[in-house]
Amino acid sequence: MPYELSEIKKIRKSLGLTQAGLAKRANVSQSLIAKIESGKIDPTFTKTKKIFEALSDLENKEEVKAEELMNKKIICVAPGNDIKQSVNKMKKFGISQMPVIDKHRVVGLVSESTLLNALMSKKHKKIADIMEETPPIVSKTASIQIISNLLRHYPMILVSESGKLTGLITKADLIAKLYKG
Numbered sequence: 001m002p003y004e005l006s007e008i009k010k011i012r013k014s015l016g017l018t019q020a021g022l023a024k025r026a027n028v029s030q031s032l033i034a035k036i037e038s039g040k041i042d043p044t045f046t047k048t049k050k051i052f053e054a055l056s057d058l059e060n061k062e063e064v065k066a067e068e069l070m071n072k073k074i075i076c077v078a079p080g081n082d083i084k085q086s087v088n089k090m091k092k093f094g095i096s097q098m099p100v101i102d103k104h105r106v107v108g109l110v111s112e113s114t115l116l117n118a119l120m121s122k123k124h125k126k127i128a129d130i131m132e133e134t135p136p137i138v139s140k141t142a143s144i145q146i147i148s149n150l151l152r153h154y155p156m157i158l159v160s161e162s163g164k165l166t167g168l169i170t171k172a173d174l175i176a177k178l179y180k181g
Helices: 005-014 019-026 030-038 045-062 083-093 112-121 144-151 171-180
Strands: 097-102 105-111 137-139 156-161 164-170
Touching (some): 005 019, 083 097, 083 112, 097 156, 097 164, 144 156, 144 164, 164 171
Parallel strands (some): 137 156
Antiparallel strands (some): 097 105, 156 164
16 A cells, blocks of 8 residues: 555554554664654655555554454355255345355355245246356455455355355445444
């Protein structure tokens, strides 16, 4: 993230750092940080770069990742499952959507809306006939910004590590994390 010299003090304080703490992490003197923050000095590019890299590293460490938001218990349905079985599963676990998984591979998504439409039409019997497209899959290190943007367009995000599904994140999970925050 690009910074301005005038922002150093605000960012440092938001990260809970003292001038000495930032100086130590950036490998510069505390007096240099004090002079920059007071506007008394225009530091060299090298010193500025060190300070900004230290701030960036600290911000990235503080950022919430997918791994911290995800539910590790993945309740899913198979494409060959009956619609009524799926409705019962969603009621039992109190969830509003589930990934559709076939032979350890995500092939779609079923939601309350999808099931409601299927039950109203009475045409379909199996999940494969009604499932929606596969939700996005992110790594466990995906940032909260990426997750938030994806959840604006999808009801759920799946989390994967080395090609193996490890969890899922819904809008409710994100809201709960931000509300606690």
